[in-house]
Amino acid sequence: xxxxxxxxxxxxxxxxxxxxxxxxxxxxxxxxxxxxxxxxxxxxxxxxxxxxxxxxxxxxxxxxxxxxxxxxxxxxxxxxxxxxxxxxxxxxxxxxxxxxxxxxxxxxxxxxxxxxxxxxxxxxxxxxxxxxxxxxxxxxxxxxxxxxxxxxxxxxxxxxxxxxxxxxxxxxxxxxxxxxxxxxxxxxxxxxxxxxxxxxxxxxxxxxxxxxxxxxxxxx
Amino acid sequence: xxxxxxxxxxxxxxxxxxxxxxxxxxxxxxxxxxxxxxxxxxxxxxxxxxxxxxxxxxxxxxxxxxxxxxxxxxxxxxxxxxxxxxxxxxxxxxxxxxxxxxxxxxxxxxxxxxxxxxxxxxxxxxxxxxxxxxxxxxxxxxxxxxxxxxxxxxxxxxxxxxxxxxxxxxxxxxxxxxxxxxxxxxxxxxxxxxxxxxxxxxxxxxxxxxxxxxxxxxxxxxxxxxxxxxxxxxxxxxxxxxxxxxxxxxxxxxxxxxxxxxxxxxxxxxxxxxxxxxxxxxxxxxxxxxxxxxxxxxxxxxxxxxxxxxxxxxxxxxxxxxxxxxxxxxxxxxxxxxxxxxxxxxxxxxxxxxxxxxxxxxxxxxxxxxxxxxxxxxxxxxxxxxxxxxxxxxxxxxxxxxxxxxxxxxxxxxxxxxxxxxxxxxxxxxxxxxxxxxxxxxxxxxxxxxxxxxxxxxxxxxxx
Amino acid sequence: xxxxxxxxxxxxxxxxxxxxxxxxxxxxxxxxxxxxxxxxxxxxxxxxxxxxxxxxxxxxxxxxxxxxxxxxxxxxxxxxxxxxxxxxxxxxxxxxxxxxxxxxxxxxxxxxxxxxxxxxxxxxxxxxxxxxxxxxxxxxxxxxxxxxxxxxxxxxxxxxxxxxxxxxxxxxxxxxxxxxxxxxxxxxxxxxxxxxxxxxxxxxxxxxxxxxxxxxxxxxxxxxxxxxxxxxxxxxxxxxxxxxxxxxxxxxxx
Numbered sequence: 037x038x039x040x041x042x043x044x045x046x047x048x049x050x051x052x053x054x055x056x057x058x059x060x061x062x063x064x065x066x067x068x069x070x071x072x073x074x075x076x077x078x079x080x081x082x083x084x085x086x087x088x089x090x091x092x093x094x095x096x097x098x099x100x101x102x103x104x105x106x107x108x109x110x111x112x113x114x115x116x117x118x119x120x121x122x123x124x125x126x127x128x129x130x131x132x133x134x135x136x137x138x139x140x141x142x143x144x145x146x147x148x149x150x151x152x153x154x155x156x157x158x159x160x161x162x163x164x165x166x167x168x169x170x171x172x173x174x175x176x177x178x179x180x181x182x183x184x185x186x187x188x189x190x191x192x193x194x195x196x197x198x199x200x201x202x203x204x205x206x207x208x209x210x211x212x213x214x215x216x217x218x219x220x221x222x223x224x225x226x227x228x229x230x231x232x233x234x235x236x237x238x239x240x241x242x243x244x245x246x247x248x249x250x251x252x253x254x255x256x
Numbered sequence: 257x258x259x260x261x262x263x264x265x266x267x268x269x270x271x272x273x274x275x276x277x278x279x280x281x282x283x284x285x286x287x288x289x290x291x292x293x294x295x296x297x298x299x300x301x302x303x304x305x306x307x308x309x310x311x312x313x314x315x316x317x318x319x320x321x322x323x324x325x326x327x328x329x330x331x332x333x334x335x336x337x338x339x340x341x342x343x344x345x346x347x348x349x350x351x352x353x354x355x356x357x358x359x360x361x362x363x364x365x366x367x368x369x370x371x372x373x374x375x376x377x378x379x380x381x382x383x384x385x386x387x388x389x390x391x392x393x394x395x396x397x398x399x400x401x402x403x404x405x406x407x408x409x410x411x412x413x414x415x416x417x418x419x420x421x422x423x424x425x426x427x428x429x430x431x432x433x434x435x436x437x438x439x440x441x442x443x444x445x446x447x448x449x450x451x452x453x454x455x456x457x458x459x460x461x462x463x464x465x466x467x468x469x470x471x472x473x474x475x476x477x478x479x480x481x482x483x484x485x486x487x488x489x490x491x492x493x494x495x496x497x498x499x500x501x502x503x504x505x506x507x508x509x510x511x512x513x514x515x516x517x518x519x520x521x522x523x524x525x526x527x528x529x530x531x532x533x534x535x536x537x538x539x540x541x542x543x544x545x546x547x548x549x550x551x552x553x554x555x556x557x558x559x560x561x562x563x564x565x566x567x568x569x570x571x572x573x574x575x576x577x578x579x580x581x582x583x584x585x586x587x588x589x590x591x592x593x594x595x596x597x598x599x600x601x602x603x604x605x606x607x608x609x610x611x612x613x614x615x616x617x618x619x620x621x622x623x624x625x626x627x628x629x630x631x632x633x634x635x636x637x638x639x640x641x642x643x644x645x646x647x648x649x650x651x652x653x654x655x656x657x658x659x660x661x662x663x664x665x666x667x668x669x670x671x672x673x674x675x676x677x678x679x680x681x682x683x684x685x686x687x688x689x690x691x692x693x694x695x696x697x698x699x700x701x702x703x704x705x706x707x708x709x710x711x712x713x714x715x716x717x718x719x720x
Numbered sequence: 721x722x723x724x725x726x727x728x729x730x731x732x733x734x735x736x737x738x739x740x741x742x743x744x745x746x747x748x749x750x751x752x753x754x755x756x757x758x759x760x761x762x763x764x765x766x767x768x769x770x771x772x773x774x775x776x777x778x779x780x781x782x783x784x785x786x787x788x789x790x791x792x793x794x795x796x797x798x799x800x801x802x803x804x805x806x807x808x809x810x811x812x813x814x815x816x817x818x819x820x821x822x823x824x825x826x827x828x829x830x831x832x833x834x835x836x837x838x839x840x841x842x843x844x845x846x847x848x849x850x851x852x853x854x855x856x857x858x859x860x861x862x863x864x865x866x867x868x869x870x871x872x873x874x875x876x877x878x879x880x881x882x883x884x885x886x887x888x889x890x891x892x893x894x895x896x897x898x899x900x901x902x903x904x905x906x907x908x909x910x911x912x913x914x915x916x917x918x919x920x921x922x923x924x925x926x927x928x929x930x931x932x933x934x935x936x937x938x939x940x941x942x943x944x945x946x947x948x949x950x951x952x953x954x955x956x957x958x959x960x961x962x963x964x965x966x967x968x969x970x971x972x973x974x
Contacts, residue, residue, distance in 0.1 A: 054341040057496070057550050061322040064558035070319045073501060074312040077508045079305035082521070097521060132538045148452060164511065164522040174538035175485040179478055197522070198507040205503050208468060210533050210540050211485065214526035219478040221440065223394035223410060225417030226286050229440035232393055233447060234478020234525065270917040280921065579904040583921035617915060619908025619922070620783055621872035642785025651785065655910075659781050663789035666744075666775040667796045673772075676748040696913035700920040701949030707751035711742045714751050715770045719758050 081196070082163060090162035090195045091242065097165025101217030102230065103238040110245050111137050114187070118241075121185070125152040129181055131173035138187050138241075147174075153181035153235065157188040158212075160240070161200045166216040167240060168200055171209040178213060184235035186215070190244045260591035260606055262614045268588035269617075279414045283406070283585040286413035290576040293519025294627065303629075306512045311631040313509075314567035317466075317499050318557065324466045324499045325548065331469030335531035338545045345375045348549045352377065352458070352491055353384060355545055359489050361386055361455040365447075367473070367480040368392035369460025370408060370570060371493045371549060373592035374605075377458065388458075389450040391479035393443055400427050406585040408572035408593070409517050414585040447479070457483040457541065461494040462570070463509055464546075467502045470530055471546065474514060474523035481525050490541040492529070496553050497566040509569065516571040516629040556604030561640045565600045567630040574624035574634060580617055589614060596624040600637045608641065612650055615641035676710045736852075737767045739804035741797075743814045744776040745941040750810070753941065753963035757810045757844055760969045764852065773800040779817040780909040782825065794822050798833050806851070807841040810965040812874025812939040815843035820877045843874055843939055844965055849883040855890050860973035862892030867933040867959070869926070869947065870902045871940035884939060884964055891971030900929040907946040923950035930959070939964045 095105040108114040118140050122128060127145035134156045147153060155178050159168040167186045169178050178184065194200040204212060219234030230236040272279050317324055329339050342348035356364070364386055366372065378388045378399075390399040394411035398404065400423055405411030412420075420439055424430040428442045459480055463472040471492045473480045484490045500509060506528075514520045533540030557563050575581045575595035586594030593601050599618060602611035615638050624634040645651055665671050682694070697703065738761055742754040761768050778793030797818070801807050809815045818841045822834035848854040866888055874880040888895050906912060906922030913919075923946055930936070936959050938944055948961035 053343050053347060057341050057343055057548070057554065058322050058325060060550070060554035061325065061496070061557065064554050064563075065319060065321065066558070068319055068560070068563075071312060071315040073316045074309055076504070077306075077309050079309055079508070080302045082300045101520075101524065148448075166522060166526075171533070171537050171540055175481070176539050179482050179485065196507070197511060198504050201504045201507055204528075205468070208470070208528070208530050210529070210531050210537055210544075212528040213481055214522065214528075215524070216522050216526075217524045219476070220524055221393045221477050223392070223397060223412050224420045224436045224439055225282075225415070226289060226410075226413070227417060227436040229436050232440045232444045232477055232479075233391065233451070233482055266915055266917070269915070273917050273921050284925065579906070579922050579925065580915075580918055583918050583925070613914075616784075616911070617918070619872070619904050619906060619911045619919070621904035621908070622876040623872075623904070626876065639783065639785065642783075643787045644785075646785040646787075655784070656786070659784070659786040659789045662776070663778070663781060663786075663792040666778070666793045669773045669775055672744075672775040673747075676744070679748045693913045696916040697949070699916060700953055701923075701946070702952030704749050704945040704949060707749055709751055711747045711751035711754040712772070714755050715758075719755050 077198070090193055091190055091244070093162040094160055094165055094193050095242070097163065098217060098240055099165075101165055102220065103165065103217045103240060105240045105242055107242045107244055111243060114138060114241055114243055122152060125150075125183070128152045128154060129177045131155040131177050133170070133173045134187065147176035147180040150181045151183060153177040153184045155184065155186045157186050157192065159200050159203060160188045160193040161197050161214070162193055162195050164197055164214075164216055166197070166200075166214040168204070169213040169215055171211040175211065175213070178215070179234050182231060182235055183237040183239070185239045185241055187241045187243065190242060260610065262590040262602055262606070262611050264590050265588050265613055265617055268590065269584045272584050272588060278416065279585055280583055282414050282416055284582050286410060287576040287582050290409070290518055290572070291627075294516055294573055294576065297515040297519040297521070301515070303512070303515075306508060307629055307631050310508060310512060310629055311567065313500060313505055314630050315564070317501060318497065318563065318566055321496065321499065321557065324501065325496060328464055328466040328469060328499060329548070331466065332531070332546055335469045336544070337469065337531045338543065340545060340547045342547050342549045342551070345551050348375050348493065348547050348551065349377065349380045351547050352493075353380065355489065355491055356381065356384065356386055356456060359455060361489070363387045363389070363450065363454045364456040364458055365389050365391050365450050365454040365483045365487065366395075367457070367459040367475070367483045368395050368411065369458070369493055370592050371460045371495050372458065373405060374551065375493065375549070377493070389447065389454070391447050391450065391483055392475070393440070393477060393479075396443060396447065397423065404587065405592075406587055406594075407575055408570050410572075414587070451482045451486045454487045455489065457487040457490045459484050459490065459492050461492050461498050462513065463500050463506060464494050464498045465501075465503050465506060466499050468530065470503060470528050472506055472510070473527040473529070474510060474525075476524040478525050481527050484527055484529060485540055488541055489543045489545070490529075491545045491547065493547050493549060495549050495551075497568075512629045513569045513571050516573040516627065552605035556601070559604060562600065562604050562637055564632050565597065565604065565637060567632055568597050568601070569630060571629060573627040573629065577623045577627050578618075579621060579623065580619060589617070596634045596638070597632070600632070600634055600641065603641045603644070608644055608648055609650060611641075612645065615645060673710065673712045676712065679706055736765070736806065737769065737804075738806045738808045738847075739801055740768055740770050741774055741777070741801065741807055741809045741814065742770070743809060743811045743941070745945075746810055749945065750941040750963050753810055753965040756963075756969035757808070757965040760965065760972065761808070763972050764848075764854065771800045771804070777814045777817045779813060779821070782817070782821060783908070784910045787825070791825055794825050794834070795830060798822070798826075798830060798837060801837060802833070804840065806847070807837065808844055808847045809841070810844050810939070810963065811941060812843045812871040812878060812880060813942065815841055815846070816873035816877030843878055843880055845884040845887055845939060845968070846878060846880045848968075849886060855886060857887060857891045857968055857971040858974055859892045860971040861888060861967070862974065864893045864935060865933040866893045866895050866967070867898045867930055867936045868895055868901060869905060869936060869938035869943055871938055871943045872904050874939050875902060880939070887968055887971070888937075891968070896931045896933050898929065898931055900926050905943045905946045907942040909942070912946060919946070920950055923947055927951055927954060933959050935960045935962060935967065937962050937964050937967045
C-alpha cells in the first residue's frame with residue numbers, strides 16, 4: 037500500500053503549480069460576495085421515501101430498475117432457498133464478509149470465472165432502491181460474475197440516501213458502491229441492453245428477521 | 257481529441273445537415289427520450305426546491321473554492337491518495353504520463369470523462385505507446401469509429417443500431433443480423449479482457465467531496481466501477497470546479513443529476529472512492545492518484561458574470577432540450593462540450609476568439625434555463641458573451657455599423673417610417689448579390705411578403 | 721413579471737386607453753395584423769392611440785450583443801410610451817423585451833421608468849385575458865382547425881401559454897395537439913440569417929410534426945415569417961399562416 041504524500045512537496049514545478057492555482061483561485065474570487073452554504077437539504081422527496089414501509093419502497097424501486105428482490109423471514113429460510121438457487125451455477129465467488137450461514141456450498145472460482153457472485157450489503161436505500169456495497173467484502177465479486185446475489189438485512193435498509201451517507205460517514209473503506217439495478221446501457225441505438233459491463237442480473241436477498249445489531253462488514 | 261475547432265461550427269453544421277440527415281433523426285429521437293424522462297422524473301419531486309438548493313451549494317463552494325481545494329487535498333492525502341495540481345492541459349497530461357511511465361503502463365482502461373476529452377488524454381497516451389481502451393459502451397463505439405463524442409451523457413446518440421451492426425461486424429466479427437443483445441455481449445467479452453489485463457484505470461469525477469476526500473462517479477454500465485477497481489493504478493482527473501462540501505450533500509446531487517440526465521432516480525452504479533486498497537480488503541488498486549485540473553477554470557472563475565457556468569454538473573439536460581443542438585448533435589461544436597453549456601464554457605476555458613461563433617449558436621429560446629439543475633442562467637450568459645464579442649471586434653464590421661445605423665435611425669421616427677416604407681421595394685429574391693444577409697434568408701425560405709402599406713400609413717388614413 | 725388578474729383593474733368602458741406598439745416587424749410586414757389589433761380593441765370598447773414616435777424596441781440588437789444600440793432604442797421607446805396607461809403589442813417577443821429586459825438593460829432613473837413601463841405593458845392575448853378579463857370574442861372561428869405556435873419569449877419570458885389558446889377555443893376553434901408546439905421555430909432574430917442552415921432545420925422540425933390544420937397562428941410575426949417562409953420552399957400541403965391578432969379579429973366576426 038502506498039504511503040501518503042504530496043507529490044508536489046519538494047518537487048519545484050508541482051508545488052509551483054499548486055501555489056499558482058490556489059493564488060489564482062483566491063484572486064479570481066476577489067471581492068465577490070461569498071455565498072453561504074444553504075444548510076441541510078429539506079426539499080420535497082418522492083412520495084415513497086416518506087412511506088412507513090421502507091422495505092416495500094426499496095423493493096419497488098429496485099424492481100422498477102430491473103432488479104429482483106426475494107424476501108426471507110429468517111436466515112434459515114434464506115439458506116434453504118440459496119441451496120436451490122445456487123445449484124444452477126457451476127461455480128461461485130463469495131464476498132469476504134458474507135457470513136458462513138449465507139455462503140452457498142458450490143465449487144468456488146475466481147470472480148472472473150464464476151457464474152454467480154454472492155455479496156453482503158452494508159446497507160440499502162429505500163428511496164433509490166440501492167444496495168450499499170463495501171470494498172471490504174470484495175469488489176471483483178460485486179462486479180465480474182454475470183449474476184449477482186446480494187444479502188441485505190431489513191434492519192440495514194435506510195429510508196433515504198442522505199441517511200445512508202450519514203451512516204457511512206466515519207467508517208469509509210477504500211470504496212463504496214451503490215448498486216441500484218442490473219448493469220444497463222442504451223448506447224446501441226437507444227435500445228436497452230443489460231449486463232454490459234456489470235452483472236446483468238441483480239438479486240437482493242432481503243432477510244426480514246428484525247433482531248440483532250447491524251452486522252459490521254468484518255463480522256464473519 | 258484533436259485541437260478544438262468551434263470556428264468550424266457553421267460549416268460543420270451545414271455539412272451534417274446536408275450530407276448525413278440520419279444524424280439529425282437519431283439525435284432528435286434520443287434527446288426527446290432523455291428530455292421526456294427528465295420531465296416526468298422532476299414532476300415526482302417538484303424540482304424547484306432541489307434546484308435552488310443545488311445552485312446555492314455550488315455557488316457556495318465556488319465562492320470558497322480556495323478553502324475547499326485545500327481541505328480536499330488534505331483529506332485525499334490522509335486517505336493515501338497522491339494529489340497532483342495541473343495548471344494546463346499539458347501539465348495534466350504530463351502528470352498522467354509520469355504515472356504511466358513510473359508503472360510501465362502498456363494498457364489502460366478508461367471510463368467516460370469529458371475532462372479527458374478536453375485534455376486530449378487518449379491521443380497523448382497512445383503517442384507514448386499505451387493502448388487506451390474506452391470502456392463506456394457509447395465511448396467504445398465512437399472510439400472504434402474514430403469519432404469524438406456527440407453528447408455528454410450518450411456519446412453515440414448520433415449513431416443507429418445498424419451503424420453498430422456494421423461496426424461490430426467489422427471489428428468484432430458479429431453476425432450481420434446481430435440483435436442489440438448480441439452486439440452488447442460481444443462488446444462485453446472484448447472489454448472484459450481489457451479490464452482484466454489493464455495496468456491503469458483512468459476516470460473523471462462527477463464530484464469531489466472535500467470533507468471526506470471522496471471521488472464520486474455515476475454510471476449505468478459498471479465500467480467505471482471496473483475501471484477504478486481492477487487495475488493496479490487508478491488516476492482520477494478532476495476539474496477544480498467539481499468540489500462539493502460534505503458527504504451528505506452528495507445525496508441531492510446524485511439524485512438530481514441522475515434525474516436531469518436520464519430521468520432515473522439514481523445512476524445504476526455510484527462509486528464513492530476514498531483511496532487505494534486498504535489492509536484486509538480483498539481487492540482494489542494499489543495506488544490512487546487525483547489530478548486537480550485548472551485548464552482555464554480559474555480564468556472563468558474570475559469572470560464576474562460567467563463564473564456561474566462552473567456550477568455545471570454535466571448532466572446534459574440542456575443539450576437534450578436545446579432546439580439548436582438537437583438538429584446536429586455535438587460534433588459541429590468542435591470541442592468536448594457542446595450545446596448551451598458548451599457555448600457558455602468555451603469563451604471562458606478556450607478564450608473568446610477561439611470560442612467563436614459558439615455564443616451565437618443559439619436562438620435564445622430559453623429552454624435550457626428551464627432544465628438546468630443548478631440554475632445556470634444560460635441565455636443571459638450567451639447574451640453576455642455576445643456583448644463581449646461585439647466589444648472585442650469579433651463580429652463582422654458590417655454588422656456593427658449596420659446596428660449603429662439602425663439604432664440611429666430608430667431614434668428618428670420619420671426616417672424610420674420612411675425606411676420601413678422603402679422595405680417594400682427591396683428585391684428579396686435577388687437578395688444574395690445585393691445584400692448577403694438577404695441571401696441567407698432566401699436560400700431556403702421564401703421572402704416575407706411586404707405589406708402593401710406600412711401600418712403607419714394605414715393608421716394615418718384611418719382604420720375602419 | 722406576470723400580473724395576476726386580481727391586481728389589475730378589469731376593463732370598464734370607456735376609461736381604458738391603450739397605446740399600441742406596432743413593432744418594427746409589425747409596421748413593415750404585418751400592417752394588417754396591427755390594423756386588426758386596433759379593430760379588435762376598439763370593438764371591445766378600448767380607446768387606441770398610436771404614438772407616432774415609436775420605432776423599434778431594440779431586441780434584435782440586444783440579442784445579438786449590441787448593448788449600446790439596444791440601450792439607445794430602449795431609451796427612445798421609454799420616452800415614446802412614457803405617458804401611456806397601457807401599452808399593448810401584437811408581439812410576444814417585443815412585449816418580453818419591454819417587460820423583462822428593459823429594466824435589466826437600463827440603470828438609474830431609466831431603470832425606474834422601465835420598471836414602471838413594464839407593469840403597464842402586455843402582449844395582446846395577455847392583455848385581453850389578464851387585464852380585460854375577456855374569454856369569448858365571438859364564434860367566428862367555429863369549425864377551424866388551428867395549430868398554435870408558442871413563441872419562446874411569450875412562453876418563457878411572459879409566461880403566456882393558456883391565454884391565446886383560451887381565446888381561440890372560446891371562439892370555436894379546434895386547437896389541434898402539436899408535438900413540437902413549444903419548440904423554437906429557429907427565427908431568433910439575426911440567428912435566422914447568421915446560422916441559416918440550422919435555423920431552417922429547426923423550422924423543418926416544426927413543420928415535420930405539424931398536424932393537419934387549416935391554419936397556423938402565433939403571437940409573433942418573426943416566427944410566422946420563419947415558418948411560412950420555410951413552408952413555402954417545402955413540398956406538400958401548406959396551411960395558412962396568420963397572425964394571432966388577425967385570427968382573433970376574425971373571431972369577432974360571428
